Amino acid sequence: MQDFNFWAPTRYIFGHDAELKTGIMAAQSGWNNILLVYGGQSAVKSGLLDRVRKAINEAGVSVTLFGGIRPNPVDGPVREAIAICREKNIDGIIAVGGGSVIDTAKAIAAGALYFEGDFWDFFTGKRVVEAALPIGVVLTIPAAGSEGSGNAVITDSRNSQKISIRTEYQLRPKWALMNPALTLSLPWHQTVAGIADMMAHIMERYLTTTPDVEVTDRISEGLLMAIMKSALKLKENPDDYEARANIMWSGTLAHNGTCGCGRNEDWTSHALEHVLSAIYDVTHGAGLAVVFPAWIQFLADKAPEKPAMLGRRIFNIPEQTPDREAALLTADALRGFFSQLDLPVTFAGLGIENPDIPLYVEYFHRDKGTPYVGYYPLYPEETAQVYALMK
């Protein structure tokens, strides 16, 4: 086990009507002028935005609306919102939405208190986030885990490059209100993309070269099993509140750092997928459902130990199965599971009829360096092999 720091101070209020606590929480947090960040029309049409706004107003807190954040969010709206924060003396941000909205809120929060330059400096690595406006969340899409993480991903609109930043605590939301009932109305494709995303968050951390992290391994396997069981229940009945609740809470634990304690992490699959969603604007989770099994399949010949262990423990692959074969079976089992959920597992399933692997390889190494060092180091030739397994 490696030495580690773990600080996850987000306060979670989970369950029925949690979103109605926005006002109380904003007031308790000492905020007077809120920027309310949200996405498209679904929060408006469902009445959620009105309920939240009313709760905040009733607590005597002022609200400025800032909507229209799109999936794979870009830098432009962040700058726009930073200007509003300064003009209106915003002292707290509430994000109502999923990962895209929350990540945008985080970028705004950091940028609003950074007067020496542009917020993008944090994403290029020129500066680290030292201070940020405090953030509260009303979660509507269990997927990205941003409600409990210190991380954010923003796409550079000039070149479609997705860039992640990671802070220990500076960008962790102060609180997150999580009502699983809000997710009952999610379209199926969004539900399952979220499931693939949270499973990837766990497996990216599971694929570690650090030995002797049994406690973190076992928690990760447990979360994966709980997610898969709940996902299959949802497939039977998308209105199953209990399954939605298990998935929502799992998505938070998948990404709040719990599954990373004491070890290095992989993140190769996310890097491979970011290229695809940058070029084709595919849904991140759907892209991961294509990428992850291919990555595991590739590893079967290179570094099968951890994928084999995963398969033995969560897919009941017999103990005595040799590592290579067990890793291949793990890749198959993952593909089978994702297919059961109607997720794509090939380029064609993503709507990419003529994959341009040389282009993906070029983008991948342009953005991530050569070799890309995760669980197993990738040089361009190998990166091409992994992408080829997605055909």
Added chain:
Amino acid sequence: MQDFNFWAPTRYIFGHDAELKTGIMAAQSGWNNILLVYGGQSAVKSGLLDRVRKAINEAGVSVTLFGGIRPNPVDGPVREAIAICREKNIDGIIAVGGGSVIDTAKAIAAGALYFEGDFWDFFTGKRVVEAALPIGVVLTIPAAGSEGSGNAVITDSRNSQKISIRTEYQLRPKWALMNPALTLSLPWHQTVAGIADMMAHIMERYLTTTPDVEVTDRISEGLLMAIMKSALKLKENPDDYEARANIMWSGTLAHNGTCGCGRNEDWTSHALEHVLSAIYDVTHGAGLAVVFPAWIQFLADKAPEKPAMLGRRIFNIPEQTPDREAALLTADALRGFFSQLDLPVTFAGLGIENPDIPLYVEYFHRDKGTPYVGYYPLYPEETAQVYALMK
């Protein structure tokens, strides 16, 4: 899944030399006058206390020592320390030790800011803790999980009654420095008593009547499996740092609330054990090793579903085994595991040659009410049955 709040804002710094960060952390926390609470002579003899004191002094923070806290800590020293806190304008407390020291520090922290009465009011339920001095921890015994919890247990010196209080966040330590190497020198009986204690913390939460808590169930099972595997490695080699590290971190997660999210909890075994440690001053964890298998065995005839599920998932009891039989096998497996660790599993093993079951039943219901309602409600006759299974 039940609605829940979860807020675990303790900052963990885990790994080699973590205790040397005491000074930096105290200064960063803005503390000027520390009360350093510790236990017996082991922290002095090992040089730990000196190292910590030096680190704090080097950060320019003043230290007042307050040692001598004993296992199953009582109220007297708490009052003494509260007086010192007020006299010396103490603004932060650092606990160097295990659960007894940390729990004492928590009681001091709450009492020091309560001017309208005696700190015991919190334990009798007359008042709830609203404010407390901030606490930092250097953990030396992985067992009680107090380093990450908002709970404390103090024994009433007048009648030997152990009383617990539970706060959502008010008594959670601000930070905990966790160096597994400090636990390499723990005597074997203390090591294994700690293991039984943390396993009980998980199983108390696992025995729930709340359905559909798959995510929390799976995390709990994962922690138990990790603890058992690491414990058997330690039995082979008590100097195994990695096994110590896995156990230390598991002990924190066992009790910081993670395993309770979304469900009601049992705590019958702790209540049964508190009677024994109050009368005989037995080690809490050793007492739990006797109590827990008996409780599971008793449940086999009453409410076997959850014990059976536990056994199937962590002891590989075949799926098709009927619930009652699976629960009995779970009790056997637990006894077998504890015995392998040289823990007692009977009254005789605890050194109680002539158990006085009527007395235990009387104390139990005097302290906890009739019926005691946990996973399965206990009336005196049934309580006697459970104690009888410890013979």
